[in-house]
Amino acid sequence: MIKAINRTRIKDIALRANVSIGTVDRVIHNRGEVSKATRDKILSIIDEMEYQPNLLASTLASKKTFSFALLFPEPISTESYWNKPMVGVRKAFHEIQQYGVNINIHLFKQSDPNTFNTEAQQILESNPDGVVLAPFFSRQSKEFIAELKKRAIPYVFIDSNIKDSDKLSYIGQDSYQSGTLAAKLLDYSIPENAAILVLQFAKEKDNLNHLMQREKGFYEYFNSNSTSGKKKLFTLEIIDPTDLIGQNKITDLLKSNPDIKGIFVTNSQVYYLARLIEENNLSGIRVIGHDLINENINFLKKGIVDFLICQRPEEQGYKAIITLFEHLVLKKEVNNENYTSIDIITKENLDYYK
Template sequence: MSCTIKDVARHANVSIATVSRIINNQVGYSEKTKKKVLDAIEELGYQPNAVARGLISKRTHTIGVLFPKLSSTLVTDLLSGIEKATHEAGSSVIVCHTESNGEKTMKYLKLLNEKRIDGIIFTSAPLLGEYYDYIKKMNVPMVLLSTETYAYPVPYVKVNDRHAAYTAAQFLINKGHKKIGMLCGNIEDAISGKPRFDGFKSALQDHSIPFDNSHVVFNRGFTFSDGMDGLRTLLQQVPDLTAVFAASDEMAMGAISSAYELGIKVPDDLSIIGYDNLSIANMSIPPLTTVAQPLTEMGEMAAKMLFELLDSEKTVESRIMPHKIVERKSVIAKEG
């Protein structure tokens, strides 16, 4: 049978209130008393009741994180940063897989409300009005991660997708490529799809390279299969491309696999640059040149901002995180 806080107090010969203050890091006891209580907790194997502590502190020391997709390697890197900061803050994480489904998202928000979580990190998807309204009624802070909103006053952590895509296209141009294609996500995706397309298009125009829609294949998402199928379509439309910008690393690796099946050598016949710098980018053959998002750092920053909101009445500033090109072996200079 598990012991209670009363058992700890009796064993240490102190009051229940003293044990409670020590467990909750409050003041009002000596170091000698603290040692007696901590020794009693260890000897008895006492585990503080999180629900009971929550009733006292009005905190459950738990945050909710909503992801539209759990199979992506990108999620692993973001979650790694979130968990690091959350663990350091003495809290834990509940991860919810929404599948970008409105009904499922609302069910998860209701579940998180029942669990009385302290705050929410909402990732990689548009923040719809019904989500915002419900979270506001929950009266908990929220931080957006790898997404943003202009409609609601919610702080966010993300990379400037338009600028990062511009940087990728500019990198290919600086390598001497002029016949450049793009494997794009969903153009109706205002978070990642359209900004990355706009950045690619602007880079071509700014460097006096005529833009043609035939040089872009729009996909439903950013997956490996989108990259595989997309490259075949792209090369059918423009057979003499020398370089391709894929709007995600998964798409880029799908394109590399498709090129292999078509007998096209990367980078000798076709240079490919990705976007994200996932941990698997260094494992492809050839290793993938890509635009790096500091994903783990972004997750950690979002969690730290959330705890800052919890610990203070002040607002926090949104963060645009830096991106950079990580050059590996999938892009070479175009001669002539």
């Protein structure tokens, strides 16, 4: 049964308690002096009448402003992954800006942890009401959130999670399970005695929490699954996928190890690998990467990339801002961890994925 929305007003409570509207207001907002007997009476009536304060109306009336700070990686191109969460951020902002919310955007370079520190310091100096950040660099992120904790500034993680932190909430994929899923897909789709390459396009991989968790999930699947123990696993780390030396390392490894029939790229740059496979006319290799960006879509359609694991970045950006809004403005309890779906996209279902 659906109940009608309760329309109890402060005036109704005052009439029922035989006190002034001002007395009820002082009890609701816990300010001013009210006798214990009167306070208890009013609180009892509030509970009985199921009164719910209109916090949005109060916020509009008070003209209070809320400052949110955003700390995201700078997109490496107009089509790259980190443009997508901003779509969700902008959507959320359009919905809540009337309630006095301002969002200040800070971007850092994905190849330079020092730029993270610089932007983080600017955020601390601005003393925002709340922060949404991608903890891209683990060490630098932990230092930053330690300062946020000292200042009692709530923060929401997006895209990557840091366990055992005092975050308000995490919005994103379970990176470990994403890696496990990739391992299972390759295990089921290549010959039993085939080899697999795990390819990392990253600088300071050990400092990139989400990539480490994906790799951990991938390897632990094979370590714990006795039926998959015959597969040989290679790992190759390439700092710059555009560098010719790095590209030659990949092609030399593939040509000298024809038993490699599956490749897992741990981030959204799988298109660099696909380009090499196409240029060198390599075939018979299953390829899994991450994220539905245009470069990856092109190779998915060609059949060079077989699977893309997607994590709804627009939804992550939207939910992160709304979560902070609900906590700070609406005073609501929010979930500590909000996992987005782990979606498998192929060329067959690409056109139906929203």
